[in-house]
Each structure stands twice: as structure tokens, then as C-alpha cells.
Amino acid sequence: MSNQLINQKISDLKVCVLIPTYNNNLTLKRVIDGVLQFTQHIIVVNDGSTDSTSKILEGYSNLEQIHFTENKGKGQALRSGLKHAESLDYKYVIAIDSDGQHFPKDIPIFINTLENAENKNLLLIGARNMSQEGVPKKSSFGNKFSNFWFWVETGIKLQDTQSGFRLYPIHHFKNLKFYTNKFEFEIEVIVKAAWNGTHVINIPIHILYDETERVSHFRPFKDFTRISILNTWLVIVTIFYIKPRDLFRKLKKKGVKRFIVENVLGSNDTPQKKALSIALGIFIGITPLWGFHTILVLSLALILNLNKTIAFAFSNVSLPPFIPFIVFGSLIVGNYILGQNATYNLGSITNDLDVLKQLKTYIIGSFTLATISGLTIGILSYFIFLIFQKKKINVTNA
Template sequence: MDQLKCCVIIPTYNNHKTLKKVLEGVLLYTQNVIVVNDGSTDTTSDILDKFSNIRTISLPHNIGKGYALRKGFELALELGFHFAITIDSDGQHFPDDIPVLIGNLSQETSKDVLYIGARNMGQKGVPKKSSFGNKFSNFWFWVETGIRLQDTQSGYRLYPILALKDIKFFTKKFEFEIEAIVKAAWNGIEVKNIPIKVTYDVTERVSHFRPFTDFSRISLLNTYLVILTLLYIFPRDLIRKIKKKELKDFSMKTF
């Protein structure tokens, strides 16, 4: 991880029952950890005070997961990191999948790649709303980018934050994770799935995803992204293909 300049970013909001275990698991693999406390009102601050070897960002009030991730990316870039693994603090992810993500990245010829941890949505215990939401998200991601993925909603990811730094993002809540991968793909960053483990059997797990409100926000974002795809991205990519073909034909005729 040090060689690849990769850190781990953990956004957290009122997950004090699982946060300590997640931190202890992550610290087995790296000391380069950034926690973004998104305005927690529980004992999160007390827990973080006991981990003097991690960097923390404390937001004065809860804004949203997307904003917390973006603040984490900003700090990571300031510290000289090029990549960031994001892991949720609710205990559903396994820190021992960190080497899996790093191992795959180290073998990539081009490091402009964004990994999304692919969950087994057919396993026992997966909530129906999660399974439906993932299928819905996968479909619209394909419409917007032409890329088919198994899982586009997992929060366990490896972001090429250096490659993403000049892309403008505007969402602040859960929908940021959709905006990020769509705009990454539009900018030539390869988006891939990597199989990971996941559990929904954590008794202390608290999810802050609000099905109606957050699903509506994601739907509005996808509407905007589809319109942008049809009016700008598809025509742009078509023109680029035509120019590339014309340049190739010209080169063959000339040389």
C-alpha cells in the first residue's frame, strides 16, 4: 500500500457500536487511515480519541456520506496519496479484503482504474431492498456508460483519487457513489468489479440509508446523467471515434 501510495478512508455517522472493530481490522493492514466523522451525536468522538495513530476529520454536523468521502479524498491528496480504499463503518465489510484490492491494482498495467467490491447478492441475508436497488443502479450505469457491472452500489471501493481530482462532483449524500463511477467512466477511468465478502448479520449494524428519500435522490441523479449522456457524452464519444478512424486511415494512406 505504501508503494502504491494508498490509504483507507472510513466515513462514519453514528456507528459507535461497530466502528472500533472496523478500525482495529483495518489497522492490521495499514496505518494510513483517515476517518471522517460526519457529525456523529453518539460516542464516536470518544472512540476516535483512543486511536491516536489515525487521522480524523470531524464535521460539525451531519451532511452526508458523499460529502464525507469528498473531504476524505481532499485530505488524502494533500498527504500525497494517489489511491484510497473506502470501507463502511457499519461492520458489513471485511478488512481482510484490502489485500485483494491492492493485489489486483498492483497487477494493472494502467493504474487509472476504479474498483468496486462486488457483493454476492444471492447469499442468505441480503435485504430485498438492497438487491433491487443494486439491479436498478446497474441498469442505469449501463445506460449512462455502456459498461455492465455486477455491483455498482457497494461502498467497499478503491478510488484512483489522483486521477479523479480534476473531476467536478456536486452530490453530497449516498448518490455520490453513483456520480463518482459514472463520471470516472466518462473520463476514461476503467471501472471494474472485484469480488468481496459481505455480511448483513451484524446485530449492531445501523444503516442510515433512507429507502424513499435516498432512492428518490438517486433517481433524480440518474435522470440528469441520462440527459447529459444523450446530449453530450454519446455525441462526444462518437466524434472522437470518427476522428480517430480518420486519423488512422490517413496514417495508413500516408505511410
């Protein structure tokens, strides 16, 4: 495909190329010239470079340029570039690093993927071959680390989440707020985009790690710490807001009956896995670990490889209207196990929190009730799923 045709597609799709740069004078000119083979729609952000970057950019006065008087970090350079691109009415931005590791000749891959996609709310990340010769081991480890947490936070499995060669659908970012300014921005933006409904996928690209000319500004301790703090926060938001939000959106959209039929009965998981997910949800929902039910059920479902949606849905057995009944049942069970003769009534539990006076009885009864309920409903669910599965097979074979 000719460069002229790609140039036309870039214009038609309202795409520009963003090149953030900081002290990459050895490779900057090569990168810009490589991009110019495909388009003049370029924005260069000089992030306070102290080398000959400014002098090099004087030779490209026809290009959009942003110059920082001091280094603010890659995240801030990208955010400023994306904001400027939006002000120029671009809909997409292809970001490419200026350190020479990326090949501008891969730009057509991004353009053709975007053009052929049915869903244009698309964020493309160039997937590097991290196993090829020359790739630093710390980069390979960092990428695996990032991929894992991105999966935890979004449920999306990617091969490469750290590549700086990307296409951003900036016209879908209007309602998103970003807070980071360093390398961690590249994680924040893809996680929040995925939360917002953007389709995030990898596409293959070429890479070159030439240690004689490549300058990396990644500070292992400081930047890894910042990334870890960000991931901790994103996981907390995922557990306490994103997962519940997505579940309630499904429930609201489909209704309870349709949700159960499609997301529970219609799940492709085995009857055993679905039943165990329900048992886990019921158990956690009844336990006295108030305030931690969501994080516990999602964490355990993840660790045990169970259905997170089903487990979370059934953990909501402890919704406020049901709490007095759960507490009352726990006290009755605890009273029986301990051989006590205390009497309880639902009114006193609701009005004066009588449970606080019988904390030991409540805790023992709660865990016992949670275990019995989880096992009973889990076993019952298993047989229901088996029957449903057999009917489904018979209908398929008919």
C-alpha cells in the same frame, strides 16, 4: 501473503484507507482495528455522529481524522476524505464502510488487483453476493436498479455498483467536478470516472449483514428520489454530450475512412444488425423531429439491441449543411403524395423558411422520405456487409 508485505505494497502504491462513519459505534472499532492489521495510512471522517463515536476515536489519535459538527451525508464525508487524501499526496483511496458489513481482510484483494493491473487508472468496486442469505431484498433490488442505469450511462456492465468498499484513483480525479453530498455521490463518482476514461471493474468481496449491530442511514424514499433525479440528469448528459463526444473523438482520431472500416465494417455484429442500425440512423436523421434525433436514435438502438455507435453516426445525415437538401426533398415527396402542384426551389427554403408555410406537406414528405431512405440504404448496406463478411471469411481461411 503476510500482512507486512501488504503494508509495504500499500505504502509503495501510495494508498490510504478512508473510513466515513456516522453513528456506527457498535462496529467502528472493529473496522478500524481490522484495517490496522494492514496499514497505518488511515483517514477517518466522523460525519457529525451523536453516539460514542468521538470517544472511540480518541483512542486512535495517531490516525488522520476529520470531524464534522453536524451530519452532512456520506457523499460529503467521502468527498472531504478524498480531498484530504489528495492533500497528503496519496494516489489511491480504499473506502470501507464502518457499519461492519465489509471485511478489512479483503483489502489485499484491492491491493493485489491494482498492483497487477496494466492500466493503473483503475476504480475497483467490491462486488457483494447479493443472493446470499441475510441480504435485504430492498438492497438487492436497489443494486439491480443502479447497475442498469450505470450501464445505460457508461456502456459498462457491472455486478455491483452500490458497494461502498472501493478503490478510487484520486490522482485521476483532478479535472472532475462533483455536486452531490448524500448516498448518490457513490453513483456520480463512478459514472464521471468512467466518462473520464477510468477503468471501472468489480472484484469479489465478503459481506456480513448483522441486523443486531448494523445501522443503516439510507432513507428509502428521500435517497431513492435523489438517486433517480441524478440518474435522469446523467442519462441526459450521456445522450446529448458523452455519446456524441465519444463518437466525434473516434472520428477525429481515426478519420472517417478508418472509422467506417473499423467501427462499421469491422464491427463483430451480424450484417443484419449493422444494416438495421444504419436504417434506423438514416430514418431518425431525416424525420422532422429536430432537437430529439440524438435521444431517439440512442434510445431506440438501446431498446432494439442495435449498434448505438453506427445508428448515431448515420443519424447525423441531418447535420446543418445537409438540412436544406433534406427539407427540399421532403417537400418534393410530400407534394407528390398529396397530389399538389406547388413548386419549390432550394433558395426559398434556405432564405425564408418556406417550409413553415407548407408544414403538412413537409411532415408527410419527411416521414415518407425517411422511410424510403432508411429501407433503401439499409437493404443496400446489408448486401455490402454480406459481401464484406464473405471476403473476410475467405481471407481468414486462406
